[in-house]
Amino acid sequence: MPLTPIIEAFVLHFGEMGSHWGINRTVGQIYALLYVSDRPLPADEIAETLGFSRSNVSMGLKELQSWRLVRLQHLPGDRREHFSTPDDIWQIVRTLAEERRRREIDPTLTVLRDLLMEPPRSEADRLAQRRLAEMHDLIELLMRWSEDVQKLDNKDLVQLLRLGGRVVALLELKNRLPLLGRGKAGRSRPETTEADALAGADANDNNDTDRE
Amino acid sequence: MPLTPIIEAFVLHFGEMGSHWGINRTVGQIYALLYVSDRPLPADEIAETLGFSRSNVSMGLKELQSWRLVRLQHLPGDRREHFSTPDDIWQIVRTLAEERRRREIDPTLTVLRDLLMEPPRSEADRLAQRRLAEMHDLIELLMRWSEDVQKLDNKDLVQLLRLGGRVVALLELKNRLPLLGRGKAGRSRPETTEADALAGADANDNNDTDRE
DNA sequence: CTGAACTTTCAGAAATTTCTGAAATCCAAG
């Protein structure tokens, strides 16, 4: 892997980015290199290209494997292990989202639930628990959504994203057509009622409501 | 701020979480404390409660202010500055998303664009640029979407999230009703055609297509 | 002005994280 100026710049930036997101520089650079490489690379070639020690690369690859972000494969006539990233970039995003959920979000939800089960010992506790409940519900909602959307195929996903905020128009349309409700029991606006708690009583346009 | 067991557990967990997301433990803990506090807190009280030096808290608050995540206010009869988080948790999410975009995503897009302008000097460059373009387009699509969705009011946002993957049903409905196209020129399926590039030619159900 | 109350800055200490080379381990071909 010759490391042209273009590739080098990308690798360096990606490594830097990684460190802002809780991923160490080395791991970020390794991933970036694999991402733009035209073929699977063996560890020693990565080490040489990026100027890291062989053992450091081994650690990095182990980390990436534990995130299921790289795939290991053997090439015929070469005993070394070669590493590559998926071709489909959406697959990469899906994997990343899944792993972050599994490793960080789920344990957080568990902690929040545990703390919400605890009997409050003071007024401060009672208020704190109300805040924790808000956070719990928000995270759970976002995660359910992302799990769900993640299952869409690429085409639907892209179409949905391209639609952006105009999706509300569809929501309104749906709300105006009771027949299109959630199928089973023909309630006319099934989500809205349940949504109110989290949305807050005063759900005005993009309100900057702060305490004060 | 007495720091009950419940609040302490939350603060500690949040600090830990922070360090997985590129935020330092101290800053995470400070934010967590402010988040569950029933009133704005002055810096020295935060320092005492969490057991940090006053100067460390000062740094942390400065950081949080630069992210626009805390609000400074003066209470009558007290010269000290008091800090608090917004009441509306969705507002917190919006701010966080905005700042991350501004600080990390936008510069990344700029780097990617710059590298895409560069004339390729080899076949490796050409392939790398193809990959960079994919990443650029994906990030841009996600960011446009999030900017857009961020403008929705809380109620619409929650409704949208609750809908989850069932939103495809709406998409299909829309695609079947040409009249509902993007308003101006009545093209029947305006997004789909443009979406194809990023979605990949073979947009099958949740395909695990990897190289190999 | 002055000085008390509060806040920020910053150089170095402390803690944490990352990185390395050497040694141990693994594993397939012979």
Next chain:
DNA sequence: CTTGGATTTCAGAAATTTCTGAAAGTTCAG
């Protein structure tokens, strides 16, 4: 088995990040 290339492990070194106390800066009531 044994051999040798390939990989992993791990203890300590190096680098980075975080944290602190002391000093400087700011603000405002009197």
